[in-house]
Amino acid sequence: MSIDPTPVHDAARLIALALVPSNRPLANAEYGQLLARVRTDPAMEAALHEIAVGLGLRVLEVAEGGVILGTTADSPFAMKTADWKDGLSGDERVLTGLVHVGLAAYVYPRPEELERVDVKAVSVADLDGFLRDACRRLQELAAGETDPPAEHADLEHAWRVYLRWPAVGETAGGGRARKTMQALVRQTLEHLADLGMLRRQADETYQVLHRFRVQVRELAGHQALDQLRAVAC
């Protein structure tokens, strides 16, 4: 079988450009041209999807703002929690995960919000407050249950880990303590901002861009639900 190299080359180039979230079709002429072509050329569009699947990627959205790519856990392009921060403690790994899922729950409370295209807003203190309240409600439900034995720390419920961490704290010298929930929320949001999912605003607030919604709606939400079902079985 022979293949026409032009659409394949162009589609691969488009994937390369889309892998860098700061690239914008309006600012990058090549990106703009390739994007215009893929929306009208079915051969190139088919090539785009095939190449993406072959690389362990998914084309989640092709729109005026650019191509949004997604990845699954087994892809070489997937970022593991451990990849972005070495030496996370057991607690930190649980909490960072809860903050990621919690951010999605905070900004997209109803399923309809996942269908829109607007930009949401979140602040470090609000997100921590929202998750802390949810944990307190779980604590009330669990009243009377005993804590897990100390030697099996990973049998502790995730919400207990959250409530064990203070929202804010001070160091001996009066500075902001590092091992607090707000510091951890801040780190997570900062990291998502570096990845182009959020945009920093003044006063520790962030704009949550459409890109994050697409990742949650098309992939992350489903991956997590599958895992939840697998654990529940």
Next chain:
Amino acid sequence: MTHWHDALTRRLRALVKTAPFHALRAAEGRRAATLPHDDALALAMRALEVLVDALGLRPGASRAELECALVPLLESGDRAAGVPPDRERHRAVILSVVGMLLNDADRRQAYRAEYVDFSDGRAERRVIDFTLASEVEAVDGSVVIRVEKDGINLFLRSLDVDLEDAQAAAEAVIRSQMERGRLDMAARSAREAQVRSIQYAEKVDDVLKRTRRDIGRVDWRSEVPHLVKEARAHLEGRLAAERELLGTVEEQLLVVEEPAQAAALARIREALDDCRSRHLQLHGRLMATFDVFRAEQERQRFAPVALVRLPPLEEGLWVPAARLVARDAVTVTDAFVASARGPSAPAVLDLGVLWDQLLVPPRERTRVGRAVDEDALVAMSPPPPAFPPEVCEAVDRLLVSLEEPRPLSALLSIVARGSEADFLVLRALQHFAPDVHPPLAIRVATTGERLVAPEHTGDDLTLHPEVPDEH
């Protein structure tokens, strides 16, 4: 018998949608920043107007534009109440007005309101969701505010009318206003008709966009064919009406004598032309809808991810994960994190490249370019001054006479607009962090606020008189 009918329900729904505005007014004076004389409702209406004006031409209006439109209203309110204007306070009030339009207080979800419907002869509680405005990303990556359907309807005073009816109504209104010689009003109505056309195009685009994303979420068996059929009939009617109206406008343009009337007619013609080209475009897109459907059906048959709708994320995902023991919760959240962060190209150390880089001998620094022949440089006469000397003198006199620090915005309100204001701004910039000795004895620093002035924009600056013995 309850004597209840559909029109009452429609009006009730319309009234319910004004609730956020009343809540905003109720909060006046209770919030620290808002004073009783800031009419938050008036501010919200002006904000809606700015947003509606931006519609169609651009993706939306920026927060700075809204600020520019609302600050004069706040200042005039302050003057009437004898309160000194306070920029910080104004900003906080504007934030609360825009926050109301976006529903910041409830995480920017659609507003949700309940009402009672008696249509079936018994009282039934129903829920409506509505959105006044949203923040969206423009293609260039900037974030702007866009007015949404319910915001437009509220602004155009037609909350209870169907989109298609509203369009026909807008044209009927233009026709009657032109017949009565009320050209200014007709021009405004033409603008409203234009906004309706934009809304209509967005409604059809939305269906096509949803189809492209997931064909399963759009009802192509009855909803879409119905919409397309209706839309085509509507468009054909509109195109005919617009053609006729345009003809009338052209005829009147030939006979009208007063310049104001001619200008109004020209505005009507412009708006109608725009509606017409939008409708023609939309017609083209409608004709192609079923091609889109067939192409997407073909493509999405092989879609790799099963697209089922997600449950509400807090109750359906976060809470169940938080109730798990830490070890299991991590497996769920890790699966989420791996996808939610998006792909990143793995960094791979290429030993070959590293080896080559290590072996490259250090570069020798050479002089850049050829030696310059000093004699070839001839002094030129200075360029003619960009500002008339009397302007420069007047501004400099003002600046050296400063006795206490003053913000640039305050000084701008003193000097005349045009070249005096321009020169003042340039002088201030010249003295901001100068690297050679500046001409005047003043010191300039940023205030951290934004400059709000009719002709200038940027950071506001404070101009301090320099204490002579400081250096």
